[in-house]
Amino acid sequence: MTAAIGISAVRKTFPGAEHPALAGVSLDIAENEFFTLLGPSGCGKTTLLRIIAGFETPDAGELRLGGVAMGTTPPNKRSVNTVFQSYALFPHMSVAANIAFALEMLGRPRDAIRARVAEVMRLLRLEGLGDRRPNQLSGGQQQRVALGRALASAPKVLLLDEPLSALDLKLRRDMQIELKRLQAETGITFVFVTHDQEEALTMSNRIAVMRGGAVMQVGGPAEIYDRPADLFVADFIGEANLMPAVLVDRKGPQGRFRLTGSDALVVANDAGTIGVGEPAMLMVRPERIGLGPLNAAPCDVGVIALRVDALAYSGSDLMLHGALADGTRLRARLSGAAAGDAAVGDTVELIVPPDAVRVYRP
Amino acid sequence: MIGQRTHKIVQTAPTMVFLAVFMIAPLVLMAYVSVLERGAFGGVAWGKLTGVAYEKLLMEHDLLGNLVFNGDYISIFARSFELAAITSALTLAVGLPTALYMTTLAPRRATMMLFLVTLPFWTNLLVRNFAWILILRNGGQLDRFLQGTGLTRGPLDILYTPVATGIGLTYSFLPFMILPVYVALQRIDPRLIEAAFDLGADRLRVLTRVVIPLAAPGIAAGVVLVFVPCLGAYVSPELLGGGKSLMIGNLIEAQFGASRNWPFGAALALVLVGVLLLSLALLSRLQRRTRRTP
Ligand SMILES: Nc1ncnc2c1ncn2[C@@H]1O[C@H](COP(=O)(O)OP(=O)(O)OP(=O)(O)O)[C@@H](O)[C@H]1O
Ligand SMILES: [Mg+2]
DSSP: OOOSEEEEEEEEOOTTOSSOSEEEEEEEEOTTOEEEEEOSTTSSHHHHHHHHHTSSOOSEEEEEETTEEOTTOOGGGSSEEEEOTTOOOOTTSOHHHHHHHHHHHTTOOHHHHHHHHHHHHHHTTOTTOTTOOGGGSOHHHHHHHHHHHHHTTOOSEEEEESTTTTSOHHHHHHHHHHHHHHHHHHOOEEEEEESOHHHHHHHOSEEEEEETTEEEEEEOHHHHHHSOSSHHHHHHSSOOEEEEEEEEEEETTEEEEEESSSSOEEEESOOTTOOTTOEEEEEEOGGGOEESOOOSOOTTSEEEEEEEEEEEEOSSEEEEEEEOTTSOEEEEEEETOOGGGOOTTOEEEEEEOGGGOEEEOO | OHHHHHHHHHHHHHHHHHHIIIIIHHHHHHHHHHTEEEOBTBSEEEEEEOOHHHHHHHEEEOTTSOEEEOOHHHHHHHHHHHHHHHHHHHHHHHHHHHHHHHHTSOHHHHHHHHHHHHGGGGSOHHHHHHHHHHHHSTTSHHHHHHHHTTSOSSOOOOTTSHHHHHHHHHHHHHHHHHHHHHHHHHHSOHHHHHHHHHTTOOHHHHIIIIIHHHHHHHHHHHHHHHHHHHHTOOHHHHHTSTTOSOOHHHHHHHHHTTTOOHHHHHHHHHHHHHHHHHHHHHHHHHHHHHHHOO
């Protein structure tokens, strides 16, 4: 099957810019996929979307839509529609006219347009708002009109550039669910841009994590979260404890590390290519850490003594904060723990399961 | 509450005083002059009221002394409105593409263009119209250019015709169209234009469906700025039209000059103001109506 979007070695440097906005990006996005571009501000997400939409042409590399090389095909000739961050609704047209716009451009008959507009308004729960102007709508309604306008002509690909960033938290949650539903119902390939990693994890089939114009990792949410390809991805996605350490000994892939910050030993199931005596950076998610004391024999499990300097209890879980001797900060999220299980000033034993430890070269 | 109101009065007072002294007072004075008898040697006979000036707009005395209908002045009004409308259309036809082009320029070049557009204002209106005489006359630059390129054989013979007047007026009022239209185009959010392209519109439909509707207030302002002063223009009709076909402006000027009929001149001017206000009111109502329907 040909990919809905094929991006190969795309480069783009804006005139006068010191660094390339895109430094050789290759991605294949499948049909009917909810694909997310995730990365910090300025990493090139919008630039990549604009290249897919046809507003920018790559300096080098190739873009294919449905297997066809796009070259300099203008935006109006691509079956790609965009939901802009600012919505960009036409202020001089009614809601219905906004939604009908793309259909009119395709030269559809009047009756067909009217029927389709009604259908889209129903799909997006905009019934009864057809005669309003965009400035007479709430932010969430404008958002849905922008979605409806882009969906009406049933494009093959829908590009969404941080479409939810202007909404408040509750509305944002609702729209996340709405977007997932729309994507499933329409079968359109969604390319979604966000710099909210939580949003990316909950919504996507696959995620591309970008940094400085390059793709650092592509994968499903679980893969990205559990097996970050490098320290940047590990730190950018979710919460991460990063601990400098030195490899003490190894048995096959398994390795035992001594933390630089304390004398604690931590075992990792996959120590990668680190040699004995070499430094490494260990990463553990806070929720993978357990609270001691350990009942079983401790030889194959890491145990870290941590002096608690802050506590945050949120009902469902208890967050412990503390620092190792060299100042390395650690966090442990203990689910199901009670508020009284630890107190500020206590020294607690934290248990780090070997399969939760990821090893990177520093 | 009261504080706020006094505040408002204080703030608007200078404008109010200015309007009262320089607009309302002259209008009232003109209205008064228009109902006076004309003086024997120009000027007016103060205090002697009469409606003769208004009668003269529509009627005249024939050789036998009967009052009969006279359409001369009405046709001058009609001709002036026609010329003003044509000039507005021509300035729009030239000004809109120019303004569109200017929006595509880098800021520094756009500023340069704006300067060039306003450059003619630095020269006197009379001088500029004289320059057009040199260009348009038989054997002038235009003739020589057209004959040199073989487009025409003989002279064009357009100087001292309405065509020359139209060219001169279009030239004179072009900046009044370009500037408001350019400002309106500048205000359009470029993302709206991108959105239209994205949704499948080609250049022409981006222009007709998004750009022009959004620039409509600027276009309306430009039309008013050209149409209104164009009605009262008298330099171009006089110099380029040869003064053969009278315009309202020339007619009014003549009443205060050669004809020495101040009351009639004042009446003409007042009627012109009235007709203008009426058409502006109609225009704005029309605009509001079109804006309401989607
Ligand atoms: N038109 C432009 N001219 C010059 N530089 C640009 C232009 N557009 C983007 N850039 C630069 O290219 C880089 C990538 O920008 P881009 O807008 O793609 O980032 P982004 O990932 O969308 O960021 P954000 O999350 O802030 O929207 C940035 O360094 C930006 O300054
Ligand atoms: Mg962006």
